Amino acid sequence: MVLKAVLFDFNGVIIKDEAIHRSLIDELLLGENLTPQGRQFWQVSVGRSDRACLKELLKLRGRFVTDEYLDKLIAKKAIAYRQKLEQLEALPIYPDVVQFIEQMYNSQYKLAIVTGAIGSEVELVVKQAKIGMFFDTIVSGDEISQSKPDPEGYLLAIERLNKIYPDLHLLPSECLAIEDTFAGIEAVKAAGIQAVAIAHTYPFHMLQRRANWTVDTFADLELDRLNDFFGGAKSGDEQLA
Incomplete structure (x- = not known):
């Protein structure tokens, strides 16, 4: 077993924008004459696609909407997301993430983004952050039918890399995926991929038992130790602490 590809979640891994997404979801709910509920957001939204999030939040309030109506809400949110980012002096990219991506790229690993975010949002950020050239493919939320924790997005990324x-x-066993949420980690492991949890969204101790490795920051994710793991084909889980 050798490591050939590194797959990245997007929101909460590359860009620190969960608070932005929450405020935009709240605005959409208010536009539907519904009161936002913070606890419900964390229960049904974090780590999942916008479509799955909005559908579930509306369902919990007794609203059952068509796919066409969801499309309109998602498009409205995408416009607002772009406007929010344009108002910022700098993109809220996590420290060390660009350096880590460059390191993986220079080490000849194939790189991909697998996210529930819609493609236009991802493309906007990777373009502004000047990291788009490092990724071989991006699997976005508007290209898959099932949100995380379903493994569809990760399996599609592997399929695309094999076509490229x-x-x-x-x-899958030759991939490493970096996630920050429970739903994301479940998707990674369901796909048969080794999971790294990064403590950007949840505390270290809440992620530690769910992933193969857990780190506080990208600076803690040591390439040599990962290569030793894949090259040595160890059994069982190991924690990077």
């Missing part, structure tokens, strides 16, 4: 590189013969 026919000689790669990439297997």
Whole structure:
């Protein structure tokens, strides 16, 4: 077993924008004459796609909407998201993430983003952050039918990488995925991929038992130790602390 690809979640891993998403979801709910509920947001939204989030939040309030209506809400949120980012002096990119991405790229790993965010939001950020050239593919929330914790997005990323590189013969066991939420970690492990949890959204101790590795920051994610794990084909889980 060798490490061939590193797969990144987006919100909460590359960009610190959960608070922005929460405020925009709240605004959408208010526009539907519904009162936002903070606890429900964390229960049904974090780590999931906008579509899954809005559908569940509306359902909990007795609203059952069509896919076409959800499309309109999501498009409205996407416009507001762009406007929010344009108002910021600098993108809230996590410290050390760009350096880590560059390190993985220079080490010849194939890189992908797998996210529930819609493609236009991801493209906006990677363009402004000047990191788009490092990724071979981006699987966004508007390209999949099932949100995390379903593994569909991760399996699609592997499929795409194998199409881009026919000689790669990439297997899930040869991938590493970096996530920050419970739903994301579940999706990674359901796909048969090794999971790194980064304590951006939840405390270290809440993630530690769910992932193969847990770190506080990208600076703590040591490439040599990862290579030792994959090269040595150890069994069981190990924690990077």
